[in-house]
Amino acid sequence: xxxxxxxxxxxxxxxxxxxxxxxxxxxxxxxxxxxxxxxxxxxxxxxxxxxxxxxxxxxxxxxxxxxxxxxxxxxxxxxxxxxxxxxxxxxxxxxxxxxxxxxxxxxxxxxxxxxxxxxxxxxxxxxxxxxxxxxxxxxxxxxxxxxxxxxxxxxxxxxxxxxxxxxxxxxxxxxxxxxxxxxxxxxxxxxxxxxxxxxxxxxxxxxxxxxxxxxxxxxxxxxxxxxxxxxxxxxxxxxxxxxxxxxxxxxxxxxxxxxxxxxxxxxxxxxxxxxxxxxxxxxxxxxxxxxxxxxxxxxxxxxxxxxxxxxxxxxxxxxxxxxxxxxxxxxxxxxxxxxxxxxxxxxxxxxxxxxxxxxxxxxxxxxxxxxxxxxxxxxxxxxxxxxxxxxxxxxxxxxxxxxxxxxxxxxxxxxxxxxxxxxxxxxxxxxxxxxxxxxxxxxxxxxxx
Numbered sequence: 001x002x003x004x005x006x007x008x009x010x011x012x013x014x015x016x017x018x019x020x021x022x023x024x025x026x027x028x029x030x031x032x033x034x035x036x037x038x039x040x041x042x043x044x045x046x047x048x049x050x051x052x053x054x055x056x057x058x059x060x061x062x063x064x065x066x067x068x069x070x071x072x073x074x075x076x077x078x079x080x081x082x083x084x085x086x087x088x089x090x091x092x093x094x095x096x097x098x099x100x101x102x103x104x105x106x107x108x109x110x111x112x113x114x115x116x117x118x119x120x121x122x123x124x125x126x127x128x129x130x131x132x133x134x135x136x137x138x139x140x141x142x143x144x145x146x147x148x149x150x151x152x153x154x155x156x157x158x159x160x161x162x163x164x165x166x167x168x169x170x171x172x173x174x175x176x177x178x179x180x181x182x183x184x185x186x187x188x189x190x191x192x193x194x195x196x197x198x199x200x201x202x203x204x205x206x207x208x209x210x211x212x213x214x215x216x217x218x219x220x221x222x223x224x225x226x227x228x229x230x231x232x233x234x235x236x237x238x239x240x241x242x243x244x245x246x247x248x249x250x251x252x253x254x255x256x257x258x259x260x261x262x263x264x265x266x267x268x269x270x271x272x273x274x275x276x277x278x279x280x281x282x283x284x285x286x287x288x289x290x291x292x293x294x295x296x297x298x299x300x301x302x303x304x305x306x307x308x309x310x311x312x313x314x315x316x317x318x319x320x321x322x323x324x325x326x327x328x329x330x331x332x333x334x335x336x337x338x339x340x341x342x343x344x345x346x347x348x349x350x351x352x353x354x355x356x357x358x359x360x361x362x363x364x365x366x367x368x369x370x371x372x373x374x375x376x377x378x379x380x381x382x383x384x385x386x387x388x389x390x391x392x393x394x395x396x397x398x399x400x401x402x403x404x405x406x407x408x409x410x411x412x413x414x415x416x417x418x419x420x421x422x423x424x425x426x427x428x429x430x431x432x433x434x435x436x437x438x439x440x441x442x443x444x445x446x447x448x449x
Contacts, residue, residue, distance in 0.1 A: 004119050005029045007048040009039040009065075010081065011057045015104075019052065022108060023115070036060035043069075048076050050118050055082040055093075063092055070096045071327075077118035081106065092330065095320060140173065140180055141317045142310035146302055150177070157297045158184035163271040165236075165294055167279075168301030171351035174274040175234060177301055182230045187270055190229025195222050198238040205243035206259055210250070213261040221258065223250055226269035233271065236294065237279030237286065244287045251293040304346040304353065311342040311353070318357040328361040336371040344378065407442045414439075414446060421446050 006028050008019045016032045023030045031046060033039040036059050042048075055062040066078060080093045083104035093101050099118045102110060140151060157164050158181045166174045175194070182192050200208060211221030223231060233239075239247070250256040255266040273294045280286040304311070315333050322328040333341070346352050356377055360369050414424050421439070424446075425432045439446050 003027055003029045004049040005031065005046060006115070007031050007033060007039065007042055007046075007051045009033045009036070009051060009057070009062070010054040011035055012054075015054075015106075019106075019111075022112075026112065026115075028115075036062075036065045039065060049122055050076055050115060051078045052115075053078055053080055053098075055080055063096070066093060066096050066098060077122045079114055079118055140176060141313050142307055143313065144307040144310050146307040147310060150299075150302065151180075153299055154181045155184050157181060157299060159186075160297070161186075161270055162296035163273070163294050164297045164299060165273045165275065165291075166299050166301050167275050167277055169303050169349055170276060171349035172301045172303055173350045174301050175232065176350075177299070178230070178232050178272045178274065181272060182270075185230075185270065187229050191226055192230050192232060193222050193226040193269075194232045194234060197233055197235045197243070200239060200243040202240050202242040205240065206246050209243070209246050210256045210258050211261075211265075212259040218258065218261075221256075223256060223267050223269055224258075224265060228268055229270070231269045231271050233273040233294070235279075236273045236275050237282060239286075241284070244290050248287060248290045248293065251290070304349045308342050308346075311344075312338045314350070314353055315341065315357060318354050319361065322354075322358050322361055326358065328358060331361050331364055331367055331369050333369045333374075334371060337369050337374045340371055340374050340378075403442065406438070407444060410439060410442065410444050414444065419446060 006023055008016055008023075008030060009032075010016050010019070011034055013034070016034065020030045020032055031042050031048070033042050035057050039051075039053075043051075053062045053066065057065075062080060062082075066080070069078070074097045077099040078097065080098045080101045081104060082101070099121065100114050102114060140147060142148075154177055164178075164181065166177055168174050179192060182188060207221065209221045209223055211224050212219045233247075250267055251271070253264070255264045257264055271294055280288075280291060312333075315338060319331065319333075323330045341353075341356075348355075360373060360377060364373055410424070410428070413428055414421075421435060422432065425435045428435070430438070
């Protein structure tokens, strides 16, 4: 059996020579590199079992080199070395997949123990960036009581095979919780079929849901594809009458007949649905008998405003995800920026937060995201549909909050009055002359009656 191969990367020749001598005496094969360029060449020519990587080097620093290697997935453990280490540097190295971080001057006893542990891990597991940094399914983030209670409710529902309806505002992460439920259930080894309900029309819903048999060929529909797993119906409020009827028939009969077929196919799927509050009262309404089948268990997914204390943790989580999977540059939020965003009402919920983090990562230059950057990003946030209570008023001084409310209130009321100030005065109960002055002071554009 060949000896483990270790690559030592350090710009100080004395340290390279010392480490090579000690590690060779311990029975390892050792290659050395004086900088990142030499390390790249060595990695291509030989596949190391372990890399000892200095952080401070003249051409390319060790963190940058580690990030470069991590993009393709680390195939070996990396132990970082530094004489000027900081907590932030250690955290960044670990986040990128480094096995450990040791400080100079090196303790040989600690170094050898770290080398043994790192090689042992390398022998027993494949070190892959995607699995080390971001698990295939991350448990929903949050330490608040709201999130703890919600995770517990989802885990409890996962132990039963009853259908689940998740109700929450758009952007609250209903699909993420559905996937979490799937991962916690006995069906976790089965498929998770995501169906966008708005794509099911009167013309195609039956074939898409039930499948078809034509010309000797059988095509499985969504229900059959979900066999042994979960069928996730995203926004059931978008289901038309034909799709509702098709689903109801399959659920009531515990089976279905493919379009063009004759035999009944039993279904074996757990149904999880997502909807917005009040969906059953919109449009032509929703079939109560189908709703009864789909909502044996109902779970309310709260808005982000209800667990705002978790915003700092969510900001850090999405920074990691976007850096690792979207190639965004790594940046960290200042404490002031975190506090500001913690007080923001997030009208678009989790989707709103993720998009803002992505924008701040790619548009900034400094490593730290400042309060000023966050304020500028909030000013340019697109207007969200919804009620005025969703506007960001609580974080403002009383005078500014009142002005924002009055401006939004009068603008919307003016639109309902077709831009006519006379009608607006009657609608809001203000004397017309006073109303003109108010509109001018708030810089609300209006026409003349």
